[in-house]
Amino acid sequence: MACKACSSENQANFSGELTVAFPGVQRLNLAPIYVCQKTLVCLDCGYTELVFPATELEKLRKGMKGYHSNVQFATEHSRLL
Numbered sequence: 001m002a003c004k005a006c007s008s009e010n011q012a013n014f015s016g017e018l019t020v021a022f023p024g025v026q027r028l029n030l031a032p033i034y035v036c037q038k039t040l041v042c043l044d045c046g047y048t049e050l051v052f053p054a055t056e057l058e059k060l061r062k063g064m065k066g067y068h069s070n071v072q073f074a075t076e077h078s079r080l081l
């Protein structure tokens with residue numbers, strides 16, 4: 001599968017660790033979500049993909065619940081295909 005950003009085939013899987021902070025002043029009291037997951041990294045442009053585990057994804061949903069959905073997460077994430 002080619003990189004979604006630059007179409008390069010030069011990609012590799014790594015074990016990655018990520019801490020996601022919730023956006024917005026109103027969520028400063030929420031603990032950041034930590035995930036350790038396989039990541040697919042494009043070795044040409046750096047574009048990286050990972051899949052959040054279901055447990056951590058639910059924590060993100062709960063943390064975002066009750067606020068307007070037009071705010072962006074502090075980090076970009078997408079699904080591996």
Ligand SMILES: [Zn+2]
Pocket residue numbers: 003004005006007008042043044045046047
């Ligand atoms: Zn790329």
